[in-house]
Amino acid sequence: MLTNVVFDIGNVLLEYNPRRLLARLCSDTAAQDAVMAALFDSPEWVRSDEGTITQQELLETALARVPQYEDLLRRAFCDWLGDMTPIAGMEELVRQLRERGLRLYLLSNFGVRFYEIGDRLPILNQMQGRIISCDWKLLKPQRAIYELLLRRFQLAPEQTLFIDDRPENVEGAIRVGMRAWPFTGAEDLRARLRREGLLPG
Numbered sequence: 001m002l003t004n005v006v007f008d009i010g011n012v013l014l015e016y017n018p019r020r021l022l023a024r025l026c027s028d029t030a031a032q033d034a035v036m037a038a039l040f041d042s043p044e045w046v047r048s049d050e051g052t053i054t055q056q057e058l059l060e061t062a063l064a065r066v067p068q069y070e071d072l073l074r075r076a077f078c079d080w081l082g083d084m085t086p087i088a089g090m091e092e093l094v095r096q097l098r099e100r101g102l103r104l105y106l107l108s109n110f111g112v113r114f115y116e117i118g119d120r121l122p123i124l125n126q127m128q129g130r131i132i133s134c135d136w137k138l139l140k141p142q143r144a145i146y147e148l149l150l151r152r153f154q155l156a157p158e159q160t161l162f163i164d165d166r167p168e169n170v171e172g173a174i175r176v177g178m179r180a181w182p183f184t185g186a187e188d189l190r191a192r193l194r195r196e197g198l199l200p201g
Helices: 018-025 029-040 043-050 055-065 067-079 090-099 112-116 143-152 167-175 186-195
Strands: 004-007 103-108 129-132 160-164 179-182
Touching (some): 018 029, 018 067, 029 055, 029 067, 043 055, 055 067, 090 103, 090 186, 129 143
Parallel strands (some): 004 103, 004 160, 103 129, 160 179
């Protein structure tokens, strides 16, 4: 029987769409593509989530790649976190799961800027615990980060459901014995939770 539900953050609880942000900041598609590659799709972005590079180092590395787009890059670097807003339907779903007595957790690849939003967004405050990758120098889908979650919060894997938008992260959870589903939208998730008896029909 499932008693725990673990959520990813980006594109599960909160929208994460840096291309949308870049398009809003600048109409030049070449500039958008360059900043996307230099910052959001860079190896340093992954290292930021891993907690092995500072935010200043992340910014400086990206600027060195595309100095001609410094203004756009700096604006995107400052604004991307504020562009993350709750996905429609997920705040209500999370609230209902908590009211049903499920224990809720976060497991996310996220850099230190998580703490700029982690304690002020209601959807994130519904959780009993969280594992944020930068704090542990680990990343999904590494086996160790799932094992850390289970050990730290004393969760039985067979009683724990993990929701993530990336297939490789879903597969990583399955490999340690957790139930895991890909996130394809709040209504689809709600329907699956009803079939499991975790939400009323």
